[in-house]
Amino acid sequence: MEIDRPDGRSPNQLRPLACSHSVLHRAHGSATWAQGETKVLAAVYGPKAGTKKNENPEKASIEVIWKPNTGHVGQADREYEMILKKTLESICIRTIYPNTTTSVIVQVVHDDGALLPCAINAACAALVDAGIPLRHLAVAICCSVTDNNSIILDPSKKEEEKSKAFAYLVFPNTTVSVVPEKSSQVGNDPMAHGIITSVTHGAMSVDDYLHCLERGRATTQRLSEFLRKNIAPKSTREASKAG
């Protein structure tokens, strides 16, 4: 391949994924998610009674606290909090428990590129672990455009820094049987092709961005299989623990 990645991966290859859940005993739900060296720990507490002042009391609200691995909380962390909050709000069914707050605490353990997608995946797994009702799952991926206009997936920190531009994309993920036929067609694309969140950095052409979207969508299949496999066995274990 024309692309020579330092760790020998092909452009479409993701780093080794690792996920574990219920790692924290006091939290209602928790999960760690690792993509290569990047590792994030997410914990969910909730729903708790009451909402914050500016929030709509008719809906459940989500509060995100982002903790960087070193240093004080800065602007970048506040931005990540806002992005995560909006993303998680769109996947949760907020009308079930109105006037409650669910807190999601994200702790960065190690940052080696694609930090925000890793955090979103971890938060989604933690929400499932906590039993918060979700409309569908979210899978997040990072695509970067290199200097010679080729697109690579899941870059490491060095690759991110060298690349011309990168995009963090979050796609919705449902099991096909759940979504009724009528609602799955909007315009020309089925619902699963929508993007929940997109954050880009650096200048790229519009075509490059659309290619990134396609590549990202194609990879969500792999990520979602991994995610579902990792969160499924818990229910049988829980049942045996409770019993």
Added chain:
Amino acid sequence: MSVPNAAATEDLSSEMEVDAFRRLFPLRYFERHLAESIRSDGRPLREARDTSIFLGAVASANGSALVKIGSTTMLTAIKMEVMIPSLESPDEGCLAIDFHMPPICSPIVRPGRPAEAEPVVSKQLSDTITSSGMIDLRELSLVGGKAAWMAYLDIYCLDADGSLFDAALLSAVAALSHLQIPAVAMNDDGKIVLMSDEDGQKQAKEQVNKEKRKLTLKSIPLSLTCILHKNYILADPTAEEESIVETHVTIILDTSGQLISLYKPGGPVLAYTSAIQVSLHIAM
């Protein structure tokens, strides 16, 4: 619970005053307008508000601009200071961008507590300006390794009525285009001092900067924020519209047609909408 509610509002709407209906049922008020393909201030769905730019609003600053998009008002001022450049980039100056939302701008902002949008817009602005490559920091250098300009760009929101990021970016770009780097000279101690008009005669001082100059701006980034509600795309939302609809997209293109950023936190959207955004942007 929602069904009798809907019937009740249909009956009430004919009896209630428009203002009351607007406050009590904002989503229905909004949707009634959308059904007629119009918005509450009479704009068509895809039209942005009137934009005006006033350069040089702050006379004491090195560069300044006042931008209004509809009622959203942003004031930017740039102050230049000489500093010692960092060891990693001795030939580059520095640009520090700060976005402030003082309580004057909106009833939601209280003194003492920074608004939620503040650090987010601030970071987005600095990311955009660095990733668009608009400014070459080497132009801010004076004497390699010893002295360089530090530009403090402060953006104050005076009225927050939606599309904050668009207005802030526009005012930052306008102020940078208006920026005049002052003339300086190095005196005997090796320090940089500002040159005033009389000093032109003195030979002892080396002229570092002959005259006031402007920065060259390469491709300028322009942004457009849109809100998405069901199947409708609305350009340039006001604060009221932003509070009703949760999903917004901000697209930043630069003058050479490159996509600098597509920023979308929120509900699902489909790929074809991005094509519409591009055409919207060109219209802007």
